[in-house]
Amino acid sequence: MNEDVFKLPTSIVGKSDINRILRELDGLDDFFMSAAARKSGESIKAPRTTYMLDQLARDNGYNLMQTDQRTAIKTKLIEISRTAPSLHISFAVEPTPRIIDVILSWMRGNIHPQLMLQIGLQPTIAAGCVLRSPNKIFDLSLRTYLENQENYMVELIQGAVGGKR
Amino acid sequence: MNTGGLILILGSILSATAAFIWLVWRTGKAPEDQAPGVAPDQIIDTAAKKDVEHIFNDEFREELRNRGRLHFEKIIGENAMFLQQDLRQTTTQLNDYMRSQLTRTLQDEFKKYEQSITDAKQIALDSIEKTITTIEQQRQFLEEQMQTQAQTQKTQIIASFEKEMAGIINHYILRAIGNQIDLSDQLDYILAELEANKNAIVEDIKRGT
Numbered sequence: 356m357n358e359d360v361f362k363l364p365t366s367i368v369g370k371s372d373i374n375r376i377l378r379e380l381d382g383l384d385d386f387f388m389s390a391a392a393r394k395s396g397e398s399i400k401a402p403r404t405t406y407m408l409d410q411l412a413r414d415n416g417y418n419l420m421q422t423d424q425r426t427a428i429k430t431k432l433i434e435i436s437r438t439a440p441s442l443h444i445s446f447a448v449e450p451t452p453r454i455i456d457v458i459l460s461w462m463r464g465n466i467h468p469q470l471m472l473q474i475g476l477q478p479t480i481a482a483g484c485v486l487r488s489p490n491k492i493f494d495l496s497l498r499t500y501l502e503n504q505e506n507y508m509v510e511l512i513q514g515a516v517g518g519k520r
Numbered sequence: 521m522n523t524g525g526l527i528l529i530l531g532s533i534l535s536a537t538a539a540f541i542w543l544v545w546r547t548g549k550a551p552e553d554q555a556p557g558v559a560p561d562q563i564i565d566t567a568a569k570k571d572v573e574h575i576f577n578d579e580f581r582e583e584l585r586n587r588g589r590l591h592f593e594k595i596i597g598e599n600a601m602f603l604q605q606d607l608r609q610t611t612t613q614l615n616d617y618m619r620s621q622l623t624r625t626l627q628d629e630f631k632k633y634e635q636s637i638t639d640a641k642q643i644a645l646d647s648i649e650k651t652i653t654t655i656e657q658q659r660q661f662l663e664e665q666m667q668t669q670a671q672t673q674k675t676q677i678i679a680s681f682e683k684e685m686a687g688i689i690n691h692y693i694l695r696a697i698g699n700q701i702d703l704s705d706q707l708d709y710i711l712a713e714l715e716a717n718k719n720a721i722v723e724d725i726k727r728g729t
Contacts, residue, residue, distance in 0.1 A: 440725040446703060454703045461711055466722055481694040482701045484710050488721055489728025495713035497697075501690045508686040516678065 360468065361431045364410040365456040369471050373436045376408050380429050383419060439469040443487040445477035447496075525610040532599040540592055547584055 367373060382402055390399050404419065411417075417424045442462070450458075455474065462470050477485055480496035487493075714721070 440728065442721075442725075448703060450703050454707060457707060458710065458714075461714060465715075465718055467725060470725075479694070481697060482706050482709075483713070484706075486714070486717075486721070488724040491720065491724045493713075493717050493721065495710060495717070498690075498694055501693060505683075505686045505690065508689060509682045512682045512685050516682070 361435065362411075362414045363435070363463065363469055364407065364414055365459045365463070366407045366410055366452075368455060368459060369473050370436050370441065372407060373432050373471075376405070376411065377429055377432055379405060379408050380425050380432075383425060384422065387420075387422060435469050436471075439471050440467050440489070441471040441473060442466075443473040443475060445475040445480065445485040445487075447476075447478050447480050447482055449476065450474060522610060522613065525606050528606050529603055532602055536592070536595045536599055539595060540588070543588055543591065 367376065383404070386402055393399060408419070412419050412424075412428065415428075417428050419425055419428075444458070446454075455472075459470075459472055462472065477496075480494075480498045482497035483495045483500065485492065485494050485496055
């Protein structure tokens with residue numbers, strides 16, 4: 356178990372994913388509590404864990420079968436949910452998991468290792484993305500790029516109109 | 521009628537009166553011979569009365585009266601003729617004088633009228649010239665103003681057209697390629713833009729936290 360850096364897999368994108376894992380961990384706790392109280396000889400069926408939780412436990416070396424480690428994971432996740440920076444990013448179309456994986460990897464590698472991302476849709480931007488940090492909006496869309504290039508286009512139109520005169 | 525003509529008429533009347541008085545005095549003169557022992561004055565008076573009554577009887581007196589009347593009528597006729605001639609002459613002179621005066625007055629008035637017309641004409645010409653100059657200046661000012669406005673409007677229309685055209689092209693591009701570019705193809709662009717804004721994002725997150 357690595358105590359220094361709690362790694363978040365890219366499958367955990369935002370706080371909703373953390374909440375989902377927390378609910379899942381609660382479910383596991385309930386299961387193990389009921390398993391401890393079961394009568395001998397009764398068959399039990401362990402709940403299936405999600406890929407996110409498996410990956411999280413695997414990347415950080417936790418054993419989900421142990422209560423104290425599940426509790427540690429929950430504590431870490433709650434702290435991350437409370438303290439980790441959050442960004443909002445919008446695309447023109449629904450991004451595929453691979454795209455999210457690449458972008459989130461870059462962000463957690465370059466900006467903050469536990470960064471939370473909220474993904475939105477904004478069809479009017481056509482291409483690119485719009486990133487919203489706590490205090491700023493970084494418009495990296497094609498719409499804004501074209502608007503910024505409007506003066507150049509006006510120059511071109513002026514040249515064309517002037518040539519026809 | 522002038523003063524000379526009036527004096528001539530009065531002179532004629534006075535001369536006729538004087539001739540009549542002289543004639544009456546000549547015909548009434550006393551005889552020379554007188555009777556002795558009688559006061560001369562009485563003799564003379566008596567003789568004069570006899571002579572007078574003898575000489576100046578009613579026929580003689582009637583004849584003298586006729587002669588005097590004829591003479592007076594003759595003098596009156598002559599003087600009337602003179603008077604008529606003088607009147608004609610005076611009338612002619614008066615007519616000439618009036619004609620000349622009227623002509624001179626009319627000429628003066630005509631000259632004044634002509635001068636007035638000339639002055640009025642000159643004033644009118646000056647006024648027209650000033651009006652023309654003012655109108656020309658106004659026309660030039662309006663022309664310049666209109667040209668400036670037209671040029672400004674033209675520039676505004678062209679600028680508006682160019683800006684709207686750019687907007688239309690942008691809108692067209694966005695609509696034409698919107699949702700058609702795969703996000704995988706945009707990934708390099710997005711990562712490059714994120715890399716370019718990395719420091720700003722980190723700084724903002726630090727401030728936010």
